[in-house]
Amino acid sequence: MTKVISLANQKGGVGKTTTAMNLATALAAVQKNVLLVDLDPQGNASTGFGISLKDRTPGTYEFIEGLEDSKECLRATQIPGLYILPASEHLAGAEIELVNVDDRENHLKNGLQKIKNAFDYVLIDCPPSLSLLTLNALAASDSILIPLQCEFYSLEGLAHLLKTIQRIRTTINPLLQIEGIVLTMYDRRNTLSAQVAYEVQNHLPEHVFKTIIPRNVRVSEAPSFGKPVLIYDVRCPGSIAYMNLASELLSRQKS
Amino acid sequence: MTKVISLANQKGGVGKTTTAMNLATALAAVQKNVLLVDLDPQGNASTGFGISLKDRTPGTYEFIEGLEDSKECLRATQIPGLYILPASEHLAGAEIELVNVDDRENHLKNGLQKIKNAFDYVLIDCPPSLSLLTLNALAASDSILIPLQCEFYSLEGLAHLLKTIQRIRTTINPLLQIEGIVLTMYDRRNTLSAQVAYEVQNHLPEHVFKTIIPRNVRVSEAPSFGKPVLIYDVRCPGSIAYMNLASELLSRQKS
Numbered sequence: 001m002t003k004v005i006s007l008a009n010q011k012g013g014v015g016k017t018t019t020a021m022n023l024a025t026a027l028a029a030v031q032k033n034v035l036l037v038d039l040d041p042q043g044n045a046s047t048g049f050g051i052s053l054k055d056r057t058p059g060t061y062e063f064i065e066g067l068e069d070s071k072e073c074l075r076a077t078q079i080p081g082l083y084i085l086p087a088s089e090h091l092a093g094a095e096i097e098l099v100n101v102d103d104r105e106n107h108l109k110n111g112l113q114k115i116k117n118a119f120d121y122v123l124i125d126c127p128p129s130l131s132l133l134t135l136n137a138l139a140a141s142d143s144i145l146i147p148l149q150c151e152f153y154s155l156e157g158l159a160h161l162l163k164t165i166q167r168i169r170t171t172i173n174p175l176l177q178i179e180g181i182v183l184t185m186y187d188r189r190n191t192l193s194a195q196v197a198y199e200v201q202n203h204l205p206e207h208v209f210k211t212i213i214p215r216n217v218r219v220s221e222a223p224s225f226g227k228p229v230l231i232y233d234v235r236c237p238g239s240i241a242y243m244n245l246a247s248e249l250l251s252r253q254k255s
Numbered sequence: 256m257t258k259v260i261s262l263a264n265q266k267g268g269v270g271k272t273t274t275a276m277n278l279a280t281a282l283a284a285v286q287k288n289v290l291l292v293d294l295d296p297q298g299n300a301s302t303g304f305g306i307s308l309k310d311r312t313p314g315t316y317e318f319i320e321g322l323e324d325s326k327e328c329l330r331a332t333q334i335p336g337l338y339i340l341p342a343s344e345h346l347a348g349a350e351i352e353l354v355n356v357d358d359r360e361n362h363l364k365n366g367l368q369k370i371k372n373a374f375d376y377v378l379i380d381c382p383p384s385l386s387l388l389t390l391n392a393l394a395a396s397d398s399i400l401i402p403l404q405c406e407f408y409s410l411e412g413l414a415h416l417l418k419t420i421q422r423i424r425t426t427i428n429p430l431l432q433i434e435g436i437v438l439t440m441y442d443r444r445n446t447l448s449a450q451v452a453y454e455v456q457n458h459l460p461e462h463v464f465k466t467i468i469p470r471n472v473r474v475s476e477a478p479s480f481g482k483p484v485l486i487y488d489v490r491c492p493g494s495i496a497y498m499n500l501a502s503e504l505l506s507r508q509k510s
């Protein structure tokens with residue numbers, strides 16, 4: 001049974017792309033078949049896997065609009081078992097084009113119906129907004145995984161995001177669950193990280209992953225080599241944390 | 256002569272809000288009359304100035320849609336000479352509502368025409384996207400100030416943003432200038448910051464501000480107190496950098 005998970009948070013720069021890429025890599029490393037959907041017109045996940053700008057069409061845009069055969073839109077990555085739907089700048093146009101189309105929130109869901117059974121996990125990397133692209137992702141998903149940077153503004157955005165999830169449950173996707181909240185860029189050197197972690201663990205204990213992703217410069221170096229940090233430097237603190245996150249996610253599935 | 260400047264970059268979490276708030280504060284400190292427009296539905300700039308969630312309507316949404324008298328939408332801040340147009344969640348609705356409206360990119364511009372002469376500077380804090388709200392900001396602006404986090408993904412987004420600016424010059428705003436690129440969250444401890452700074456300073460020397468904003472935990476602590484860092488801790492490295500940025504901006508105006 002394929003599980004579709006959206007990595008979403010309207011706050012920018014909280015680690016959505018980094019978490020999507022490395023969770024996908026860690027799951028593929030334990031023999032899961034994984035599809036990563038790059039739904040952000042910035043195309044950071046596509047860059048992070050070394051997909052050149054010239055090789056991104058057809059990609060997610062053509063897939064959503066039904067312009068190409070789905071299989072043509074997929075790309076293999078350097079990781080066995082991990083495929084990606086790459087994002088190009090065209091995707092920014094989809095935001096406006098979809099507004100006046102019937103069933104506008106379900107285009108991605110309808111596309112994924114045709115191919116998702118070939119995968120154990122589909123992870124969707126969302127742009128930093130609650131716009132039509134993100135609504136398409138949440139309509140297509142079984143659950144949402146929320147990366148939360150250990151900063152004040154992130155905490156403030158969480159309340160707004162949880163309200164939006166409630167609204168989505170009563171409209172486009174009654175089955176949407178919260179997979180969990182993962183604390184990212186935790187910096188032991190400053191108290192702000194500890195305060196934010198304490199707030200979230202206290203208010204939403206049932207949703208917060210035990211694994212916390214530390215701030216680790218190796219993580220931010222990896223994208224310039226077109227690799228997830230798990231491949232760039234498997235022994236660094238960031239990689240170890242992402243492997244722990246994957247095993248925590250898998251053990252939650254079982255119970 | 257009022258100057259309207261957008262703080263924009265579709266990459267999330269690069270310091271748009273932090274730069275908008277502290278530049279506005281530093282300009283007000285040297286007796287300029289300043290209006291900060293919070294154009295992000297997240298409302299981080301409104302939070303950063305301590306505007307409570309209950310006090311944000313009427314605000315930017317009502318101002319853009321022409322639902323209220325402009326003066327009703329403005330709020331004074333704790334800083335003399337600095338006013339804010341606060342953002343509420345309604346603003347997220349404007350993205351979809353504006354798509355089918357005539358002259359959809361010029362709603363903010365038309366609204367600002369009526370009130371901007373009361374100010375020396377209008378700074379617009381944009382959401383992390385190139386959507387209709389950001390297009391409204393760029394249509395209304397004399398120039399764009401681009402905060403650029405010293406990270407690889409930011410660098411990649413810059414090329415895309417510069418192309419978008421070219422497109423805007425040939426469509427909705429032929430007069431749009433580039434005010435400059437300001438490097439943010441520079442971390443002396445890691446080489447990535449230095450590499451990104453070197454790349455930008457080498458490729459676009461005429462656009463990069465000499466002032467670089469260092470990563471400084473006091474900056475990220477300030478929002479939880481509802482104050483810009485310039486008020487929260489005027490002597491910290493972040494505050495000193497923002498004051499230098501304001502004087503660099505002012506000296507560029509004169510020449």
Ligand SMILES: Nc1ncnc2c1ncn2[C@@H]1O[C@H](COP(=O)(O)OP(=O)(O)OP(=O)(O)O)[C@@H](O)[C@H]1O
Nearest residue numbers: 012013014015016017018128215216219220267406
């Ligand atoms: N654990 C970490 N340690 C250090 N840097 C990190 C870590 N996680 C992410 N980063 C860096 O922080 C920046 C933001 O991360 P990322 O791009 O994954 O966030 P995002 O939420 O996807 O951003 P956007 O909102 O623009 O889509 C990137 O430059 C990334 O390399």
Ligand SMILES: Nc1ncnc2c1ncn2[C@@H]1O[C@H](COP(=O)(O)OP(=O)(O)OP(=O)(O)O)[C@@H](O)[C@H]1O
Nearest residue numbers: 012151267268269270271272273383470471474475
């Ligand atoms: N110089 C700095 N040193 C340390 N932290 C900083 C600095 N500048 C900004 N921050 C923190 O980094 C985070 C991102 O900054 P900010 O919210 O201003 O970016 P943004 O571009 O406005 O984000 P968004 O794309 O979500 O609108 C915030 O938590 C902020 O407090």
Ligand SMILES: [Mg+2]
Nearest residue numbers: 016017040044
């Ligand atoms: Mg991202």
Ligand SMILES: [Mg+2]
Nearest residue numbers: 271272295299
């Ligand atoms: Mg912001």
